[in-house]
Amino acid sequence: MRMAVKEPITGFAVAVVREDGQWRCSPLDTAALAELDAAITELGKMRSTGAVFGLLAVDDEFFVIVRPSPRGASLLLSDAAAALDYDIAADVLDLLRVDPPDEDDDSVWPEGDLDVLADLGLPGAELQVIVGEVDLYPDEQLQMIAQRCGFGEQFAALLDEI
Template identity: 80%
Template sequence: MAEKEPVAGFAVSVVRENGQWQCAALDAVALTSLDAAITALAKKRSTGAVFGLLGVDDEFFVIVRPSPRGPSLLLSDAAAALDYDIAADVLDLLRAEPPDEEDESIWPEGDLDILADLGMPGPELEVIAGEADLYPDEQLQMIAQRCGFGDQFAALLDKI
């Protein structure tokens, strides 16, 4: 199998263990392959929340939350599936159709309540995902702040 082209951006795992948040960088392959991101997150053992935040090429973000019944996913911009393999993988797993190439609108696809139990209600997440003037790192920083791990997330992004 051919190597996938590297993709710019960042992949971060977020773990909540005993009331403490921990953010860690995931291998860059998590940006090119949804399977790689899910596998990397599945290795993070915790009794609390475990999920991944992927900011891809300053264009869109993906939230991945593994569970025994399969991952919950949120893609911030469904149209990204036209240009990025990982976004197309998300739509495939969600069994969602990519938009027409002529469609200029931005809309999220997936589970808007993916972080509702952590303080980020679906309607607010939808508003953040729809902020076309913000870069993915800015959108994810807003989400991190709302859920309570903003400082840890910002400190990690400064390092990677």
């Protein structure tokens, strides 16, 4: 496995669970920021009759939404070009069977399932608008997603703790 980024990866990884109409946010191990398998494994251990997904903000550069299911994980990478510099982004593209962009392509576009949170009140078209807000940092985009889905307070409270 290649390691394009030598510095430690900063950011956060949050597990979001909806159980009996209540939202709960908890931190994931920081290994989830570097390895997609670690994020999927940790989320897969969370038992819930409701929704379980992860929100990962990596180095103030991009975010990943990971939603495990029996059919495999649904994924959304906010910036496909991040795969050129980050293993976790490359892993997302690998799992999606999408080639990384060319080195000289500087446009930003998401890759994956824009409807990953549609059943929780965030249709793909709205998620596309949030992802398209390239002037925002990933944590700000994820806060917008949290607000739109209804767990903004829980998400903000957790970020204040970590």
